[in-house]
Amino acid sequence: MSEENSTPSSSEKLPQASVCKKKSFSLIWIVPLVALLIGLGLVYTAMTEKGPTVIITFASAEGLEAGKTKVKYKDVEIGKVESVELAEDFEHVQVTVSLVKRANTYLNEETRFWVVRPRLSGGSVTGLGTLLSGAYIAVDPGKGGESQYEFIGLEIPPVVTEDTPGKLFTLKATDLGSLDYGSPIYYRGIKIGQVVGYELQKGGEGIDITVFVDAPYDEYVKNTSRFWLASGMDLEMDADGIRFDTESLVSLLIGGISLSNPAHLKGTPVADSGDIFQLFPTREAAMKEQFIEKEYYVLKFAQSVRGLAIGAPVEFKGFPVGHVVDIGIEFDWKSGEVLVPVRIEVEQERLKRIASSTGEADTGAMLDLLIEHGLRGQVRTGNLLTGKLYVALDFFKNVEPAKLLSENGVTEIPTTPTPIEELTSNMSALLEKLQKVPMEEIGNNAVETLQSIKETSEKLERLADSDELRLTFQKAHETMEGANNLLAKDSPTVVELQRALREMSEAARAVRSLADQLERHPESLLRGKEGK
Template sequence: MARPPDRPASPDIPEAVATQRPRWRLQLIWLVPIVAVLIGCWLAVKAVIEQGPTITITFASGEGLEAGKTKIKYKNVDIGVVKSVRLTRDHTHVVATAEIVKDATDMLVDNTRFWVVRPRISGGTVSGIGTLLSGSFIGTDVGKSTTGKRDFVGLETPPVFASDVPGREFVLKAEDMGSLDVGSPIFFRRLQVGQVTAYKLDSDGKGVTLNVFVNAPYDRFVTSNTRFWHASGVNVSLDATGVKVNTQSLVSIVIGGLAFQTPPDTADISEAAVKTQFELFDNFADAMKRHDSIVDTYVMNFTESVRGLTIGAPVDFRGITVGEVTAIYTRFDPVTRQFSIPVEIHFYPERFTSRYESGAAGAGRISRDPRRLSTLLVDRGLRAQLRTGSLITGQLYIALEFFPNAPKAEMNWDKTPPEFPTTPGNLQSLQDSLTNVMTKLNKIPFEAIGKGAQQTLAEANTLLKGLDTEVAPQARDTLVAAQKALDSANSALQPNSPLQQGAGDALSEVARTAAAFRTLADYLERHPEALLRGKPEDQK
């Protein structure tokens, strides 16, 4: 820069040199907003990078859901939050839109389940009590599928077990639900080892299908021949053996439940596969019944009353159950105009075996031909008979027994099913005997006998009257005379009476005479010659 002309030069003051400022120079004041923008961009990029997926969950109701507050949790760890809650277009459901953390992206697979956790009481269990203070949240159960998914349908009730719980699921077929519900317990030897997970009515409406889950390690006791039965409440049965009361536990009495067990004589003990289907029996007795592979059907025609005989009653052979009653009908014979009771049974010929030893020779069915087996037994006198199984309950059962003196009978193979011969029961025989006795008693002329007895009584009454008017006075006089004679005899027998004194003197004379005879006998014994010479005179 040039020095001004009017100012003198000073050696102590340096001269300033002017330089031109560049236009692109950045002012320090702008550094703060630039840094702020950069930080904002970095945070935005980071948020975008770390942002997880957005999902939708459809529920039947929006109870417990609140936008911006309701958390989504897995194992009690937050993995997302509900951002909005809206109704569907048809206003029938609620759609919750939620943001999930990026680390939980791999949890969003096809069979992942969501449900609203709130206080519930179901199947005897109480859950979600903690939400009374913290508020409801959405629970998560991660599936095992590999297919990703973003739109889910929430469960209305929590799943009974999580997907990662070890164990196996099985299917049960039953006629009805009984007192079961989702969460009802399953018992094995009175230990709770599982629960009912779901149920539905069959499409034909003739039964229900239940899904049950048995926890590990108890699931290994479920084999292909395992039997499941209702263990709900107190099971009271009334059959031919009497009254039976059975219960599984106090829990089953209150909320119901199921139980399972494998029959002890089962040969196949291999574990059942997942989703194996089993039949659900009504009680333990039905479940443990032997299920035979060979079943023959017969009809037994009874002419007596079958009151007390029920479907399921046993067919017994010398204490061994060899069949059961399956149906009871009535039949009218137009020829004889009489009614009879046909009883249909299932007969298990395999039980007529020699399996008292494992692998015994000849074990199995006696004859492969049902006709041959039945004909063989009937020819030997085998008959069916109704008998009383319990005097308390009056229940009947059918007994198969040999009656060698029974009338000749044959199997009727022309009917389907074939008809097995029967014989009257003991009670019927007793009734027949009583009927015969009553018939004979009816033939007795009780009326004529009564008239004769009445006439005899009249004659006896007349005789008694004659005795009273004729015989009684004479008998009275005779008794008076006898009394006088007794009085006289009593007077004569008094101690001071003349008769007593005379009798005393006579007895004294008899005594003296006896003494004289005794003296004479003694003398003759000493001097027997006196009988000839006489007694010598005494010398003086």
């Protein structure tokens, strides 16, 4: 085929297509645009409704998990844990929590966070719901103070929260005893509150216990209310029999506190939140009239004070006025005696009452007046079963004159021995005097004197001529002979006298032994002497 035949002609050229732009909008773009708008809306909503982020420091992260552990207030979720990390000191964990926006108002220095787990405290079990749902962080919103976003979480959950109606009070005690968080508070046998915290006082001299009394029971807490430990049981024996007292089985097991208002104090105002009260060890101690002013005195005893302990009562005419605070020992170089100084604490208001009754405004002048009238201190047995002693301030007759003395700023009250000690002392003195009497020498001298009289009478008899004089001398001779026989060493009279003296000596020793036995074991009057 020729080249001409293979080349197409102009009339046989292919047509060319022309492209025209269509101006209509495609519906396929609607779906991504809507998705974009929704996404932007969600981002905007998340950004505008995003709440604050806080950091909470805990001792451990037990039960906490990032992305899962929730933050709740009144069982309503208000946030979630974002991360859990170790602190820089490797001793704590820092939990980052994201909260809802409206929570920002309640984040201040009064806000508290804690982890809710199953816990046994104060006789009750809390957080059992977390056994299935897992632990969560609870919050107690604060109602005052500056805004804050970093917190130290509570290791022990608070018993009451900010919105719980009632009042907080502080009880001061010497030790905590069996009390713990959640220990109950009773009023007339009804639980009205609980212990919510405790801490050592400054200097470590006592314990400050914070208690919460629920409303409306907080209206029964007066300015004169008395609190005491209701832990355990009170067992008392007296002439009326045996009495057993306890508040409840819970207080018997875990401890508790009782509250009461003295019946003789009427119309006292209701206590304010934050008021401070004293926590007494027993109901008896709480119900006693309370005095603030104290005065200290010392009494020096020459006798043994075995059975006298610190805290033993001090009584004036049988009425308690104080207690023993210290017992020591010292040597008196003047008398050569070993003395036991007993320091006592006396309630000053009681002494002022006595002073006013005597017409003296000053307690020192009052004591001088009372001592002139025989006031002395004495150690007495308070309980025959236990042998416990107490210090008695009482009036005694026929005591040696004495005055108040002052040593190192402490006034000394004169003392007197106990009756049995005085009896023992008198018997010992009598025995010593009898032992010093030269009975044998006196007998020998008497015999020699009678012998001399006898010889003189015989001479006179020989010289006498008259029968009457002879008869007189003969009777005198018989009398002297009888006296001589009476006072002879082997005569029954002398033998009986010596035996009587020996028995008196043995009796004095027995009395001394009895006094020593009763002083060391006064309960032996009831139980008898125990065998070794």
